[in-house]
Amino acid sequence: MHRSNYLTVTSNDHGLDILHIDNPYASASIALFGGHVLTFTPKHDGRPRLWMSEQAILDGSKPIRGGIPICWPWFGPHPSETGAPQHGYLRTLQWQLIQSSDTQTGTELLLEPSYTQASWFTSPCSVKLKVLVGCYLEVSLITRNGSQNPVQIGAALHSYLHVDDIHQVQIDGLTGVFIDKTADANIAQTPESYGIDAETDRVHLCRINDVSVRTHQLTQRLTQQGHDSVVIWNPWREKSQSMQDMADDGYLTMLCVEAAVTQGLTLEPGEQHSLTQSIY
Numbered sequence: 143m144h145r146s147n148y149l150t151v152t153s154n155d156h157g158l159d160i161l162h163i164d165n166p167y168a169s170a171s172i173a174l175f176g177g178h179v180l181t182f183t184p185k186h187d188g189r190p191r192l193w194m195s196e197q198a199i200l201d202g203s204k205p206i207r208g209g210i211p212i213c214w215p216w217f218g219p220h221p222s223e224t225g226a227p228q229h230g231y232l233r234t235l236q237w238q239l240i241q242s243s244d245t246q247t248g249t250e251l252l253l254e255p256s257y258t259q260a261s262w263f264t265s266p267c268s269v270k271l272k273v274l275v276g277c278y279l280e281v282s283l284i285t286r287n288g289s290q291n292p293v294q295i296g297a298a299l300h301s302y303l304h305v306d307d308i309h310q311v312q313i314d315g316l317t318g319v320f321i322d323k324t325a326d327a328n329i330a331q332t333p334e335s336y337g338i339d340a341e342t343d344r345v346h347l348c349r350i351n352d353v354s355v356r357t358h359q360l361t362q363r364l365t366q367q368g369h370d371s372v373v374i375w376n377p378w379r380e381k382s383q384s385m386q387d388m389a390d391d392g393y394l395t396m397l398c399v400e401a402a403v404t405q406g407l408t409l410e411p412g413e414q415h416s417l418t419q420s421i422y
């Protein structure tokens with residue numbers, strides 16, 4: 143396997159393997175536990191794009207709080223199995239690096255999970271995660287239906303963005319309606335001036351490709367493909383205080399903007415689907 147000249151691998155105190163990329167464009171780190179992008183900082187401005195909880199549990203005992211968790215093969219709770227894990231099980235599996243290379247646009251990595259079938263999902267699908275670390279970060283979750291029957295999946299790239307102050311945030315680009323999960327799943331209209339001033343859990347039912355998150359310090363642009371929804375999430379004060387892996391004031395410097403398949407996607411036999419998000 144050809145290996146990037148800008149890639150190193152370390153293990154943390156709990157034995158989790160971490161991939162580190164430090165190329166002329168950016169630095170980034172990826173945990174093989176969960177195939178989880180932890181950090182990304184472009185060198186042209188030195189500003190971290192992703193938020194990581196200071197209290198994230200990095201021992202493999204539970205999903206990592208921050209970065210880009212992978213939700214698959216369902217989003218949120220399982221549609222019928224009450225004991226199934228929230229957001230699927232790929233974010234708590236061990237992944238492996240199968241390829242890395244350097245290109246004119248950055249460092250490309252390809253990872254795959256140790257397995258994809260479980261008691262809650264028995265269809266033989268293959269999954270790969272493609273990551274580009276360049277002037278921007280691009281993450282693609284690629285699913286292929288290897289069975290002889292149609293398969294329905296849900297998925298999300300649950301990206302935690304770093305923001306200087308949640309009270310300053312303005313979100314641009316979203317229109318139409320959203321499902322408000324903090325208000326009994328009521329349908330509401332996207333506000334023209336979109337800030338965050340309370341607990342927010344909104345599923346925007348749209349295929350809008352371009353969204354921006356503005357503060358006084360930085361504008362982050364995100365593009366999405368292969369999604370049917372954009373999810374906006376911030377737990378706010380009370381929920382932050384109740385989370386073991388999040389500081390009481392952690393909500394002040396993060397905002398999740400997720401490229402998601404929340405309405406269910408049917409893959410025909412042999413069909414492949416890519417869910418992609420780029421962060422600038």
